[in-house]
Amino acid sequence: MDSNDEFPAEVLRVVRDMLGGTTERLGIADLPGTVLFSGRDTLKRGNLYIMGLNPGGEEKGLNAIEGTIGQSLDKVQTNWNSYADEGYAPSGGPNELQRRIRSVFEALGADPRQTFTTNAVFARAPGVQALTQRVGSPWNLWWDHCWPIHQLFLRIVRPRVIICFGNGGPPEPSTFELLRLTNRTKPYRYNWPLVEDETAQSGKLHEGVELDIGEKAPFKCTVFGLPHPSTLVHSWPLNADAARWERVTRARALIVGWERESSASVAL
Secondary structure (H helix, E strand, O other): OOHHHHHHHHHHHHHHHHHOEOOOOEOOOOOEEOOEOEOHHHOOOOOEEEEEOOOOOOOOOOOOOOOEHHHHOOOOOOOOEHHHHOOOOOOOOOOHHHHHHHHHHHHHOOOHHHOEEEEOOOEOOOOHHHHHHHHOOHHHHHHHHHHHHHHHHHHHHOOOEEEEEOOOOOOOOOHHHHHHOOOOOOOOOOOOOOOOOOOOOOOEEEEEEEEOOOOOOOEEEEEEEEOOOOOOHHHOOHHHOHHHHHHHHHHHHHHOOOOOOOOOOOOO
């Protein structure tokens, strides 16, 4: 095995074990879905951590997307990103969601094939309602199974900015809200407060967020919640809203000049 592959392969073995469950809780490895939307070579220090809500699409029917969450770990490529290299439209080309997501990478000056990309929860479903029908509470899926894996990924990538596709509030979960509430114990402890005048359409940018990623000290970064790329047309393009574009510009400024720390060790 190439030395450049040894660390990602070790990480994926750890993830596979975590997906398998415990004596107290069934695992999710056999559910339809996928873990990574970028190549295994993005499992390294990086300035961005891109996170959607969950893999879309159906596992049955004419346009079925086959494979389980566990099986997806056997298919991870290099120099690849699902949004850049796969065709979601029936014609085999990019669909509107892909074009919108590609515009985010472009606006941030990021190469998608070099940017760690995943989803908050790994189970496949064509929307929140279908996801709830398939797995029950997305919140429990996040707390019990997916957040611990994100903690591992965050210890590796250590991003300056986390981009969340989807920033609406309860009762429906969004990527932004799942990350904001990583502790299920009541009374709930939110990782950062909301700002009164921020809206979903204009984006929610929070600097200095402290996340518990399983280390002695909290990990500090910026979280930027964007409207979900599948939402109404008035939310896109990014520069259609002046306040949102200002936040995009701020996020880009935060990652410009970032330098990779290649010598740091990572505890799995």
